[in-house]
Structures are given as C-alpha cells and as structure tokens.
Amino acid sequence: MEPLDQGKLPTHLAIIMDGNGRWAQQRMLKRIVGHQRGAETVKMVVEQSSQLGIKYLTLFAFSSENWSRPAIEVRALMTLLKKYIRHETARMMRNNIRYNVIGNRSELPDDVNQTLDEAIQETAANTGMVLTLALSYGGRQEISMAAARLARDITAGVLKHEDVTVDTFSGYLDTGGLPDPDFLIRTSGEMRISNFLLWQLAYTELYFTDINWPDFTINELHKALADFQSRERRFGKTSDQIISTKAYASR
Ligand code: FPP
Secondary structure, eight states, X not given: OOOOOGGGSOSEXXXXXXXXXXXXXXXXXXXXXXXXXXXXXXXXXXXXXXXXXXXXXXXXEEEXXXXXXXXXXXXXXXXXXXXXXXXXXXXXXXXXXXXXXXXXXXGSOHHHHHHHHXXXXXXXXXXXXXXXXXXXXXXXXXXXXXXHHHHHHHHTTSSOGGGOOHHHHHHHSTTTTSOOOSEEEEOTTOOOOTXXXXXXXXXXXXXXXXXXXXGOOHHHHXXXXXXXXXXXXXXXSOHHHHHHHHHHXXX
C-alpha cells in the first residue's frame, strides 16, 4: 500500500461514487446488486477515512437528477440507504463519526428522513469525522436556494446587500460550516463534476480513476491520497510564493 504522510492528508475529502450500474451489468447482475456492493465500499471508505484522520468526508449518494431513474431503482436505493444508516449507526458511534446531510430533504420519502433524523441526533455529540451524505443534491439547486434565502434576509433587513461576500454567501449554502473539499475522487472513468458541490470545488484537486465504485479498494483509496500528497496547491499564487510561504512557516 502507498505510504501516506499523515500531515498532508486532505482535511475534506469528497467522492462521486460512480459505476455501480456498469459493475453489475458487466456481470449480468441487476443494477441494484451494484449499489449493494457499492454500499460495502462506502463502509470501508468511511472507516478508513476516519481512522486516517480525515476530518470531513462528503459522499454523493443520490443526485437531484437521479429521481428520473426507473422507479424500481429509486425505491431500491432509498431502501438501501435506510438500511445502511440503521445498521451503520453503531459503527459511527464506535468511530466517533457525526452524520450530516446536504440536499433537498423535502424530496426524500418520510421514512428515509426519519431514519436520517435519528442517525443525525444519535451521532450529534461525536467529535471525530463529519460524514456528509449528499442526498437529492444538486449544486445549481443548492446555489439557487441559497440565493433565495439570502434575498429573503435582505428583504427582511437581516442582511445588507453591501455585506454580501464570498464568505457570507458560503454560509447560506447547505455546506455552511464545512470547509471546502481539498480533494475530489470520481470513480468509473467519467471526467465530469455532474452538478456536485459546484461552488465549493473552486480550488479542489480532482482525481479520476477508471475503477468502478464497487471495485474501489483500500489500496485504491491510498493510491488516490498519495496522488493528492504529490500535488502543489497554489490557490492562484506562483510556485515560488508557495515555497517561500512554506519556508517561512517552518522557521
Ligand atoms: C452511481 O452509480 C451511484 C449512485 C447513483 C448511487 C450511489 C449509492 C451507493 C454507493 C450505495 C448507497 C449509498 C450509501 C451512502 C450507503 P451509477 O448507478 O450511476 O452507475 P453507472 O453509471 O455505471 O450506471
């Protein structure tokens, strides 16, 4: 396994878990079997990330656009999600992980929302990694809803338009309170962002692998993190500026 530098892990790791359907179809299995195997990968990645000391893990579990899939697949995914959350809460407690959800929860079935509320409540006092599930989530939808909330606050006199900055706007997003992701992994060979965290990914390092999500192993996770560690993050500055800031900080 790739050796990792504990001091250079991403604070916030975001993942687009893609390729469950193709994994199943290549094996003549039903798509839902791919999602079930994908849920096993989720277990491994959650536990590993928390044990490595990653502070925030955000998983794209169901997009706003996924509602247009066949009803049988949507239903099966909702059932799988509910089961996963119910079964995994004990492991979350053992690993001191706190659940969080982003996305349009009003579109989720009541029973899923109830399960989520219970898990969020039960894990609320945990102080380790924050596991954010993006459910019925779309980046454009999130930004437009944030803009609507901000406009409402301006109309109500709670906020002045001249006080609208990048930071104030960020606070109106579903991710308000979370740092922006440092690293994004997308599996299955697609090289798109697909409406995920559009605002928050501005300076995120992107990593694409051909491996389908059910085949994404602990080794693949370490390989991706080692790749992150080899990158120089400049945030618009020059390489020389970054090197001199580091030298100054290590004096
Ligand atoms: C994308 O694969 C994956 C999804 C739409 C769902 C992701 C869900 C899971 C990994 C399992 C349940 C989640 C949790 C958090 C327990 P795809 O179906 O688009 O694959 P394809 O592109 O090959 O068709």
